[in-house]
Amino acid sequence: xxxxxxxxxxxxxxxxxxxxxxxxxxxxxxxxxxxxxxxxxxxxxxxxxxxxxxxxxxxxxxxxxxxxxxxxxxxxxxxxxxxxxxxxxxxxxxxxxxxxxxxxxxxxxxxxxxxxxxxxxxxxxxxxxxxxxxxxxxxxxxxxxxxxxxxxxxxxxxxxxxxxxxxxxxxxxxxxxxxxxxxxxxxxxxxxxxxxxxxxxxxxxxxxxxxxxxxxxxxxxxxxxxxxxxxxxxxxxxxxxxxxxxxxxxxxxxxxxxxxxxxxxxxxxxxxxxxxxxxxxxxxxxxxxxxxxxxxxxxxxxxxxxxxxxxxxxxxxxxxxxxxx
Amino acid sequence: xxxxxxxxxxxxxxxxxxxxxxxxxxxxxxxxxxxxxxxxxxxxxxxxxxxxxxxxxxxxxxxxxxxxxxxxxxxxxxxxxxxxxxxxxxxxxxxxxxxxxxxxxxxxxxxxxxxxxxxxxxxxxxxxxxxxxxxxxxxxxxxxxxxxxxxxxxxxxxxxxxxxxxxxxxxxxxxxxxxxxxxxxxxxxxxxxxxxxxxxxxxxxxxxxxxxxxxxxxxxxxxxxxxxxxxxxxxxxxxxxxxxxxxxxxxxxxxxxxxxxxxxxxxxxxxxxxxxxxxxxxxxxxxxxxxxxxxxxxxxxxxxxxxxxxxxxxxxxxxxxxxx
Numbered sequence: 001x002x003x004x005x006x007x008x009x010x011x012x013x014x015x016x017x018x019x020x021x022x023x024x025x026x027x028x029x030x031x032x033x034x035x036x037x038x039x040x041x042x043x044x045x046x047x048x049x050x051x052x053x054x055x056x057x058x059x060x061x062x063x064x065x066x067x068x069x070x071x072x073x074x075x076x077x078x079x080x081x082x083x084x085x086x087x088x089x090x091x092x093x094x095x096x097x098x099x100x101x102x103x104x105x106x107x108x109x110x111x112x113x114x115x116x117x118x119x120x121x122x123x124x125x126x127x128x129x130x131x132x133x134x135x136x137x138x139x140x141x142x143x144x145x146x147x148x149x150x151x152x153x154x155x156x157x158x159x160x161x162x163x164x165x166x167x168x169x170x171x172x173x174x175x176x177x178x179x180x181x182x183x184x185x186x187x188x189x190x191x192x193x194x195x196x197x198x199x200x201x202x203x204x205x206x207x208x209x210x211x212x213x214x215x216x217x218x219x220x221x222x223x224x225x226x227x228x229x230x231x232x233x234x235x236x237x238x239x240x241x242x243x244x245x246x247x248x249x250x251x252x253x254x255x256x257x258x259x260x261x262x263x264x265x266x267x268x269x270x271x272x273x274x275x276x277x278x279x280x281x282x283x284x285x286x287x288x289x290x291x292x293x294x295x296x297x298x299x300x301x302x303x304x305x306x307x308x309x310x311x312x313x314x315x316x317x318x319x320x321x322x323x324x325x
Numbered sequence: 326x327x328x329x330x331x332x333x334x335x336x337x338x339x340x341x342x343x344x345x346x347x348x349x350x351x352x353x354x355x356x357x358x359x360x361x362x363x364x365x366x367x368x369x370x371x372x373x374x375x376x377x378x379x380x381x382x383x384x385x386x387x388x389x390x391x392x393x394x395x396x397x398x399x400x401x402x403x404x405x406x407x408x409x410x411x412x413x414x415x416x417x418x419x420x421x422x423x424x425x426x427x428x429x430x431x432x433x434x435x436x437x438x439x440x441x442x443x444x445x446x447x448x449x450x451x452x453x454x455x456x457x458x459x460x461x462x463x464x465x466x467x468x469x470x471x472x473x474x475x476x477x478x479x480x481x482x483x484x485x486x487x488x489x490x491x492x493x494x495x496x497x498x499x500x501x502x503x504x505x506x507x508x509x510x511x512x513x514x515x516x517x518x519x520x521x522x523x524x525x526x527x528x529x530x531x532x533x534x535x536x537x538x539x540x541x542x543x544x545x546x547x548x549x550x551x552x553x554x555x556x557x558x559x560x561x562x563x564x565x566x567x568x569x570x571x572x573x574x575x576x577x578x579x580x581x582x583x584x585x586x587x588x589x590x591x592x593x594x595x596x597x598x599x600x601x602x603x604x605x606x607x608x609x610x611x612x613x614x615x616x617x618x619x620x621x622x623x624x625x626x627x628x629x630x631x632x633x634x635x636x637x638x639x640x641x642x643x644x645x646x647x648x649x
Contacts, residue, residue, distance in 0.1 A: 014468045022480065029484045141618070145556075145610035147563045150582065150603030153591055161594055256470060263475030267564050271586070281479060285568050293483050297476040304473045 003322045007312045011305040018301045022294050023071045027064070080295030084287060091295035094280060099299060101171050102276035106265040108192060109199035110258065116200065117207025118250055122243045124208065125215030126234075137212070140205030148264035152198040152271040159194060166194045169273035195272045199264050203257070210253060214246040221245075248319055255311040259304045360623050361616075370615030377609055381426035388420035392576055403597050410597035413588040421581050422601040428577040430609070432489060432562050436496035437555030443501035444554070445547060448508025449535045452516050463509065469502035478561060482570040492571050496558045503557070504550040511546045515539050545624040552617040556610045563606050578602040 074080075080091035124133040143151070160168040172178065172187045218224065219242055227237045266278030273279060277296055284292040316323055361367040384392075395415040396407075403410040409418035451462040477499050485491040515521065516539070524534045540547070565571050566579025569587075573580055585591065585599040 010464075010467065011471075013464070014471050017468050018472055025480060025484045029486075141614050142607070142611050145614060146607040147560055147567070147582075147603060149564065149567055150599070150606065153582075153586075153599055153603070157591060157594070157596055161592070259471065259473035262473050263564070266475055267567065270568070271591075281476075282568060285479065285483065285570055288483075290483060293480050297480045300473050300476045305471065308471060 003316065004312060007309065011309055015302060015305055018298060019072060019075050020068075022075075022298060023068055026290070075298060080298070081291040083284075083292045084289040086289075091291050094292060095277060095295055095299050098275060098277045098280050099303070101274060102262070102265055102269065102278060102300075103303065104171075104188075105192065105195055105199070105269065105274060105276060106258075106262050109196045109203070109265065110254075110261050112196065113200045113203040113207055113261075114250070114254060117204045118211045118243075118247070120204070121208040121211025122215055122238065122246075125212045125219060125246075126238050126242075128216070133212070137205070137209055140208055143201050144203065144205035146202060147267070148199060148202050149267035149271050151202055152195065152268045155194050155198050156271060167191045171275050191274075195265075195268045195274055199261065199268055202264065203261065206257075207250070211246060211250055214249050215242055218242045218246040248315075251311060251315050251318060255308040258307045258311075262300055262304060361619060364619040364623060366615045366622070367619035370612040370619065373608055373612035374616070377426055377605070377612075378430065380423055381430050384420075384423040384427055388417070388423060392416065392420040392424040402595075409601050410595075412584065412598050413590055413593075413595065414584075418598060418601055421576055422578070422605055424576045425578045425581050425602060426605060428489065428575050429559060429562065429579065429606070432492055432496070432577070433555050433559035433609075436493045436500060436558035436562070437551060439493065439497040440500035440554045440558070441504050441547065441551045443497065444504025444506075444550060445508050445540070447501070447505040448510075449512050449539060451505075451509050452512030453531060453535050453539070455516075459509075462505070466502045466505045466509070469499070470506060474499045474561065475564060478565055479568065479570060482565055487570075487572050489572060489575060492562060492565065495565070496561055499561065500554055500557055504554055507546060507550050508543070511543050512539055515542055545620055549617050549620050552613050552620070556613045556617075559606060559610060559613075578606050 078092050080095075083089050083091050083094050086094060120132065120136060124130070124136060127133060146154075156166075156168065159166040167173070167190055171191050172184065173191075176184055176187055178184060224237060224242055227241050232241075265276070266281055268274070269276045269278030270282045277300065281293070281296055283289070284296065361371075380387075393416050396417050397411050397415050401407060401411045401415075407417050407419065409422065411417055412421070447462050447466060451459040451466075478495055481495040481498060482491060485495065521534060521538055524538050529538075562571070562577070563579035563582065566573075566577060567582050567586070569583055571577070571579055571583075573583060579602075581602040582599055585595075585602075588598075590598040
């Protein structure tokens with residue numbers, strides 16, 4: 001229990017640090033982001049709007065401490081200000097409409113990559129020097145070297161444009177009404193396959209090699225020898241004895257890689273025009289929509305921290321040592 | 326495994342400290358290099374890397390003048406005149422890719438080296454001084470590790486004035502934490518060694534102990550971390566520029582891909598515009614990853630293939646046990 005509380009405290013601290021960074025960044029940078037933004041963007045804003053923006057970003061020269069607490073309380077109540085590129089809409093609303101798609105894409109890819117990668121790693125380590133062990137790692141490392149978004153472009157080009165077998169953009173077909181029915185779910189799944197596949201392909205190698213290397217270390221432990229001496233079936237030794245213990249570092253790195261997967265998912269969304277946070281991020285960058293970028297940063301950070309806490313919960317289940325400690 | 330490999334060198338630490346530090350570093354560095362050249366993965370990786378560096382250096386000679394000038398009608402497929410075709414603006418793709426290598430490799434290596442340096446400093450000082458400083462540094466490291474990289478990159482890059490320097494600094498800010506963590510755990514295990522205690526007793530200054538006594542014994546870990554950081558930086562730079570957050574006027578692989586998408590060449594089926602830059606990123610990252618695995622294999626005999634393992638007596642017992 002104390003382990004979980006300590007982790008929770010740490011996540012809260014991390015979130016506070018992100019908010020503070022968000023608050024300080026526009027204030028520390030040379031020049032005035034509002035002026036820069038207005039000079040770069042073509043759109044006209046009313047003087048009141050410019051003033052509101054200055055207040056929002058804290059560059060109106062007010063005292064910094066009260067502003068900081070004002071900012072903290074606004075963020076904690078979910079108020080990230082107004083989006084500029086989609087002007088009267090609050091940032092939180094823009095993000096809320098897109099976050100589910102990013103979560104769907106990110107989580108699907110993460111789960112597939114983790115399960116598939118770990119299984120491959122277990123098998124490769126079990127048959128050292130076998131076919132899987134010699135062919136898969138270099139191949140997957142090579143595929144993993146591609147940038148997420150570039151592999152996505154390639155997949156889109158081959159399967160979407162050349163062969164025409166996969167949907168090219170968006171999360172579901174135009175004209176379909178979102179609802180909880182089979183037709184809609186199948187359509188969403190069809191749109192999910194290609195983006196998720198590219199993320200899985202890129203991240204598979206890391207999982208497999210990580211698992212393989214831990215498994216190799218575990219395989220030389222005495223209790224594996226003991227299990228063999230007892231005459232247990234190889235399957236049982238592999239999964240229940242070796243893999244189970246080799247799993248722990250994998251679970252830890254899962255927490256770490258959530259942030260990474262989300263980053264990859266953001267770029268992949270841009271390529272597939274998938275209506276998640278990443279696609280909106282491109283719009284925010286092009287529209288110089290600083291409040292939206294900041295809001296996204298905080299929302300994604302919060303999501304990643306929550307996901308990490310869930311991983312911690314799993315970890316406590318898996319490793320009895322942390323429960324006692 | 327690493328500790329075992331460095332143990333003989335710790336004996337050398339009892340020699341006059343003046344020379345032993347740098348001599349030891351030189352010995353382990355040359356030894357590492359020699360073993361690297363005997364490793365197939367390392368040779369393959371280094372050759373690819375070298376080829377890219379040479380091409381990047383030769384870019385002004387091969388494609389003199391401004392590579393982004395318009396040399397033909399837009400979007401022509403690869404031909405004898407333009408080996409990789411032209412962009413929809415009519416720029417030569419091969420020229421853009423070669424010139425792009427300059428900024429991509431420079432930013433990748435610069436940011437990678439800088440983040441490793443920060444990581445080494447934070448990790449070493451945390452492990453050396455321990456207690457309060459270690460707690461604070463570990464906390465900061467863990468926070469930076471947890472905060473998702475790309476969104477952080479985006480807001481940092483968005484608020485800082487655009488330019489190459491910004492990209493490097495931003496990549497360094499988001500990239501150092503991973504290496505700091507690895508360095509700290511490695512330095513922690515070295516901190517407890519007798520020769521560090523001996524150096525302490527003989528009254529050496531902390532900085533000297535960290536740099537001359539501890540760092541040389543972490544050479545292989547520093548190396549893998551450095552390679553990892555460079556890979557990460559090249560990828561992150563490409564992602565950042567792909568979003569249009571780099572300096573869109575410099576030519577790099579990331580900006581090439583940015584222009585390819587914003588000109589819609591993907592949707593028009595002009596594969597020759599976006600394939601070369603992405604392939605170049607992947608090849609460089611792959612080459613670096615190969616070097617990384619080679620260093621891993623050299624320093625951790627358990628990971629070597631059984632056929633190589635017979636060469637070293639230390640590893641045979643381990644491998645035989647696994648082969649049954």
